[in-house]
Amino acid sequence: MAKDESYLIKPLLDRNYPCVSYGKGAALYDMDGKRYLDACSGAVTASIGHGVDEVVQAMYEQARKVSFVYRSQFTNEPAERLAMKLAEQLPGQLNHSFFVNSGSEATETAIKISIQYWQERGRPEKTLILSRWMSYHGITQGALSLSGHYERRQRFEGMLDRLPFLSPPYPYRQVREMSGVDYAEELDHLIEQIGPHRIAAFIAEPIVGAAGTALVPGEWYYEALKQVLDQHDILFICDEVMTGMGRTGKDLAIEHWDATPDIVTLGKGLSAGYAPLAATVVADHVLEPIQAGSNLIMSGHTFSANPLSCAAGLAVLHYVKKHDLVKRAATIGEKLIEDLQEIQTASAIVGDVRGKGLLIGLEFVKNKATKAPFPKDAQVAAVIVNEAQRQGLLLYPSAAGLKGEGAGCLIAPPFTLTKEERCE
Numbered sequence: 001m002a003k004d005e006s007y008l009i010k011p012l013l014d015r016n017y018p019c020v021s022y023g024k025g026a027a028l029y030d031m032d033g034k035r036y037l038d039a040c041s042g043a044v045t046a047s048i049g050h051g052v053d054e055v056v057q058a059m060y061e062q063a064r065k066v067s068f069v070y071r072s073q074f075t076n077e078p079a080e081r082l083a084m085k086l087a088e089q090l091p092g093q094l095n096h097s098f099f100v101n102s103g104s105e106a107t108e109t110a111i112k113i114s115i116q117y118w119q120e121r122g123r124p125e126k127t128l129i130l131s132r133w134m135s136y137h138g139i140t141q142g143a144l145s146l147s148g149h150y151e152r153r154q155r156f157e158g159m160l161d162r163l164p165f166l167s168p169p170y171p172y173r174q175v176r177e178m179s180g181v182d183y184a185e186e187l188d189h190l191i192e193q194i195g196p197h198r199i200a201a202f203i204a205e206p207i208v209g210a211a212g213t214a215l216v217p218g219e220w221y222y223e224a225l226k227q228v229l230d231q232h233d234i235l236f237i238c239d240e241v242m243t244g245m246g247r248t249g250k251d252l253a254i255e256h257w258d259a260t261p262d263i264v265t266l267g268k269g270l271s272a273g274y275a276p277l278a279a280t281v282v283a284d285h286v287l288e289p290i291q292a293g294s295n296l297i298m299s300g301h302t303f304s305a306n307p308l309s310c311a312a313g314l315a316v317l318h319y320v321k322k323h324d325l326v327k328r329a330a331t332i333g334e335k336l337i338e339d340l341q342e343i344q345t346a347s348a349i350v351g352d353v354r355g356k357g358l359l360i361g362l363e364f365v366k367n368k369a370t371k372a373p374f375p376k377d378a379q380v381a382a383v384i385v386n387e388a389q390r391q392g393l394l395l396y397p398s399a400a401g402l403k404g405e406g407a408g409c410l411i412a413p414p415f416t417l418t419k420e421e422r423c424e
């Protein structure tokens, strides 16, 4: 192979990506020894930083025991222990975990379980899932159908479901001020239009990540929505793939509100990137009719509940607890937002700084007074993120604007980030 030839399909086929050599803490180093401060944990994933020996050791010990087991033949110890730890840690009756390999698969599993739940309860006509604009639930067909993300849907519209979407909670660009009650009325109207007898569940990211640049709904928002969902017998699926496992300063971001979901999806920070791992966690009352009925979850993948991935997840969970990192995400996040607000004041293009804990968004605008976005073809998020990477700082590009016309980036460093790492 010629030196500059690559046979790997990369996100942008013609871009010259640096090749990573290793990571340590909040920094990554390429083959030329250049240092990058990982201010977005890759894809909001590496929440305990790179090279944590305890996690690597746990993975090594597990890998030595067995290479693979299939879930219809064996259960395994790390998966059982991780499921138990999650049941202890998560709120309400969220006590049963189904492990998969990616956030998209966790969404697909949540869709299937919620449809199956209503079948087992004798209501097979409840098959639709509602969602919001400015949302992202994954790239597979079912998950993308529910994602209100213009750019990621566009090419595939023809094969996606076309249900109406609920408005996103987006204070920076709201035409009029909207309270939780207003959104609840809109949801109620949408449900009546479609027919509650046809709807199985509603899915939402408690704090919107890549599709909205860290949108934080106001007080009472989820309480108001949950009330409407309960009135109409509709399950609440909380997509915590990006926000879960401490990222926003609580174990789950939904805990910033007083509304307990029926199903939660986890990914990214669950294994902090040490191995592919995600989970769909369901409450007792969701599993019970399935157990009493067909007693079978009609979903799964070859690598579901993979022992190596679950061992990594278990060690990450232990590390986060031992070092009290969820609290740390809350405190250093608060300080980081203050610092970024100073940058907003000084900058001509940072229109808004928002977020919670260590999930922080900067929305870029052409004109701060009018909030006019940059033209789409200026590709402003890509330009900023690429230039930052050239200068050794990793940021995550994100979408903004009610119709995806805006741009922003996410700042979401590892919870372990130190002042020294930030200033090096």
Ligand code: PLP
Binding pocket: 043, 101, 102, 103, 104, 105, 107, 136, 137, 138, 139, 205, 209, 210, 239, 240, 241, 242, 243, 267, 268
């Ligand atoms: N849900 C949310 C909220 C996400 O942010 C993502 C990925 O960014 C997904 C689901 C899909 O996860 P994955 O990329 O692991 O399939």
